[in-house]
Amino acid sequence: MNTKLETYLVGIQPRTEELIAGTRDWDRKRIGDEELDELRNAAAARDFSLQAKLNYSYISDPMFYWQDLIRPFIDSLEGLDSGPQLTRWFDNNTFYRKPRINAYPNILHRKLLKYYFDRLWDFGARAKVVIPAPYGLYTASDNRYFPDRRSGILSFAQEMERVALLLEEKGVGQIEFVEPFLFFRKPEQEDIELAIDAFNLTTQRLKCEVMLHFPFSNLAGHFREILDFNASVIGIDFFSTSLSDVTDFDTKKGIAAGCVDGRNSLPEDSGWVKSFVRSVIDRLGDVRQLAIIPNCDLEFLPRPIAEEKMKIMSEAKKKVESDA
Amino acid sequence: MPELFPCQEIGSMAKPNWRVLGYRGAPITDEDFSEAKYWGRKLHVEGYEKLLELLKSEDSPQVREGIRQWSAIYAIRLQEAAGLDIVFDGEQWRTEMYEALVREVQGFQFVGHVRSWDNKYYRKASVVDEIKWLKPIYLNEYQFTKEHTDRIVKVPFTGPYTVTDWSFNEYYQKKLMESIADPRELRKKAYGDLLFEVSRKLIRPEIESLVSNGVKWIQIDEPALSTQPGKEQISDFVSAINEAISGFDCKFSLHVCYSSDYESLFPELLEAKKISQYALEFANRDSNKLGEQRRLGYDVVAHLNQLGAGKEIGLGVVDVHDDAVEPAALVRERILHAAKLIGDPKLIYVNPDCGLRTRSWKVTYNKLLSMSKGAEMARQSFA
Numbered sequence: 001m002n003t004k005l006e007t008y009l010v011g012i013q014p015r016t017e018e019l020i021a022g023t024r025d026w027d028r029k030r031i032g033d034e035e036l037d038e039l040r041n042a043a044a045a046r047d048f049s050l051q052a053k054l055n056y057s058y059i060s061d062p063m064f065y066w067q068d069l070i071r072p073f074i075d076s077l078e079g080l081d082s083g084p085q086l087t088r089w090f091d092n093n094t095f096y097r098k099p100r101i102n103a104y105p106n107i108l109h110r111k112l113l114k115y116y117f118d119r120l121w122d123f124g125a126r127a128k129v130v131i132p133a134p135y136g137l138y139t140a141s142d143n144r145y146f147p148d149r150r151s152g153i154l155s156f157a158q159e160m161e162r163v164a165l166l167l168e169e170k171g172v173g174q175i176e177f178v179e180p181f182l183f184f185r186k187p188e189q190e191d192i193e194l195a196i197d198a199f200n201l202t203t204q205r206l207k208c209e210v211m212l213h214f215p216f217s218n219l220a221g222h223f224r225e226i227l228d229f230n231a232s233v234i235g236i237d238f239f240s241t242s243l244s245d246v247t248d249f250d251t252k253k254g255i256a257a258g259c260v261d262g263r264n265s266l267p268e269d270s271g272w273v274k275s276f277v278r279s280v281i282d283r284l285g286d287v288r289q290l291a292i293i294p295n296c297d298l299e300f301l302p303r304p305i306a307e308e309k310m311k312i313m314s315e316a317k318k319k320v321e322s323d324a
Numbered sequence: 325m326p327e328l329f330p331c332q333e334i335g336s337m338a339k340p341n342w343r344v345l346g347y348r349g350a351p352i353t354d355e356d357f358s359e360a361k362y363w364g365r366k367l368h369v370e371g372y373e374k375l376l377e378l379l380k381s382e383d384s385p386q387v388r389e390g391i392r393q394w395s396a397i398y399a400i401r402l403q404e405a406a407g408l409d410i411v412f413d414g415e416q417w418r419t420e421m422y423e424a425l426v427r428e429v430q431g432f433q434f435v436g437h438v439r440s441w442d443n444k445y446y447r448k449a450s451v452v453d454e455i456k457w458l459k460p461i462y463l464n465e466y467q468f469t470k471e472h473t474d475r476i477v478k479v480p481f482t483g484p485y486t487v488t489d490w491s492f493n494e495y496y497q498k499k500l501m502e503s504i505a506d507p508r509e510l511r512k513k514a515y516g517d518l519l520f521e522v523s524r525k526l527i528r529p530e531i532e533s534l535v536s537n538g539v540k541w542i543q544i545d546e547p548a549l550s551t552q553p554g555k556e557q558i559s560d561f562v563s564a565i566n567e568a569i570s571g572f573d574c575k576f577s578l579h580v581c582y583s584s585d586y587e588s589l590f591p592e593l594l595e596a597k598k599i600s601q602y603a604l605e606f607a608n609r610d611s612n613k614l615g616e617q618r619r620l621g622y623d624v625v626a627h628l629n630q631l632g633a634g635k636e637i638g639l640g641v642v643d644v645h646d647d648a649v650e651p652a653a654l655v656r657e658r659i660l661h662a663a664k665l666i667g668d669p670k671l672i673y674v675n676p677d678c679g680l681r682t683r684s685w686k687v688t689y690n691k692l693l694s695m696s697k698g699a700e701m702a703r704q705s706f707a
Binding site: 068 | 552
């Protein structure tokens with residue numbers, strides 16, 4: 001097998017029960033910032049340590065400071081603020097605060113970096129970070145400034161390039177761009193082209209591995225267009241896209257196969273995951289690299305179940321390797 | 325009930341602190357006690373002094389139950405005092421719309437907390453066995469409410485799509501794992517199997533028990549339906565809900581909220597013919613300015629008119645995510661705008677966008693009061 005096999009996490013990780021109770025207590029002013037930080041650091045240490053122990057190819061920030069994928073950018077992009085509106089996050093019983101775009105966005109680096117655990121940077125080129133793709137970030141927002149979508153999205157793309165370059169400077173090995181908005185429902189051709197232009201503008205100067213992840217999305221019929229995204233790895237949610245619909249995949253790109261369900265508590269059998277991974281390789285032929293990933297953020301699961309799934313991913317990788 | 329623009333409840337209200345702490349057996353503060361006294365007086369709750377005595381009593385199962393009943397009575401009185409024609413108990417008996425239902429049913433097992441938003445989490449269950457309805461779940465709430473009001477009572481509860489969507493599906497997926505290798509197909513088929521099982525084995529028996537005990541109106545709450553990615557899911561919902569509600573002599577309304585695109589629910593949803601009212605959230609997406617020529621939040625009403633739906637609309641006229649109380653004049657304007665779009669004003673019922681449980685009682689009361697005043701002002705326009 002010529003395919004390089006990897007495994008790593010995507011998106012936001014679930015908080016521990018202790019941290020959930022801690023944030024609730026903090027909201028009710030029963031504990032202070034320092035005590036909450038201790039709980040947060042303990043939960044992060046546990047998460048980092050488990051990823052390292054499972055020998056993940058990249059060590060992901062668990063994103064325990066993030067209230068949702070978008071919020072840190074409301075905080076750290078001048079020109080955005082948060083309205084009162086809670087908006088459902090795709091077909092999940094989870095909500096995010098919709099940003100309002102009031103002016104041209106301008107990233108405040110120091111504010112953004114507060115959302116990452118310092119420990120992450122110690123992992124050097126094994127560290128990975130997760131940020132929204134520019135099309136998604138704009139689409140998630142309520143535009144009150146830009147006269148048209150194109151200028152708005154491309155302006156966000158420029159600013160997200162600054163974000164990505166900042167993170168790359170910190171030494172990360174992979175940046176995951178999350179794009180759930182484009183293919184959740186059937187897109188217009190114009191939107192696909194706009195998303196490609198924006199993404200390529202954001203990533204044009206990056207040297208680290210660029211992953212583009214499409215959680216909750218059925219990509220059937222769009223693989224030719226996906227070729228045009230300047231990403232070295234494409235993340236596919238195989239609980240939303242059928243393997244039989246994967247055609248025209250550029251094997252020079254890596255595939256991150258989301259075949260462990262982040263939205264179901266049923267633990268996958270590692271043998272079942274192995275078989276699925278084999279069938280992906282069989283279908284695509286000599287794909288350059290394949291990563292076993294969850295189909296979406298594990299934060300849709302309670303922590304103990306997520307940890308069980310993390311172990312299953314690692315076991316499945318070993319099984320594929322030992323078969324080869 | 326007025327012929328035009330009757331005002332109705334739509335979902336849960338916040339539980340007062342004295343209810344939360346008292347029911348938990350925890351000591352309540354002087355402030356909470358004063359709150360119970362304040363609302364007892366303000367709402368003219370008959371015999372509220374008995375609640376005050378209970379709040380000072382030693383903890384016991386009877387005391388806890390008494391406190392819970394009083395919170396339901398207070399919620400009913402608040403709705404009546406605010407001028408609602410169709411009421412319920414503010415769902416004061418329920419922990420949360422999903423948990424309250426599935427914890428009473430065989431086959432579900434709670435597995436932990438999952439984030440709803442920010443630092444708010446809810447307990448999520450897995451379906452780990454075949455679903456079996458064991459006993460009436462909401463009948464006590466209905467009978468209690470009926471005993472304490474002479475207004476029309478509507479029983480709201482969570483529908484099959486939302487129960488399915490908000491549960492982990494272990495049992496039905498496990499059954500199919502041997503035979504289906506493709507994860508998408510597996511998830512989809514297992515989802516459909518669970519949806520129909522919930523409809524047949526949970527929702528239908530519950531409706532049967534309510535209707536046979538005199539319930540005349542049930543609101544099916546389906547917030548998850550607004551997140552559906554395509555037409556196929558709506559058609560599945562329609563088939564499932566038809567299985568659950570067909571053949572009953574009862575009025576059924578459907579509450580859906582926070583959809584990015586209500587129009588995508590139609591025309592498929594019209595095939596759920598027993599559903600006579602769509603209670604939707606509109607105010608959240610509408611301008612708060614008076615005198616708007618086009619009220620963008622209400623566009624779907626025109627769409628329903630174009631489709632010749634002929635259904636009642638539960639018109640969300642106040643935003644439940646904002647403390648600012650909408651002026652009655654704005655409520656009036658929204659009602660009249662929607663009445664014009666639908667063509668027949670008799671089809672308009674008036675309600676908040678959704679349950680007001682994230683708002684304080686003061687804000688809830690003021691919003692409901694403004695709502696009923698706005699409805700009255702709208703009626704005057706037709707007098």
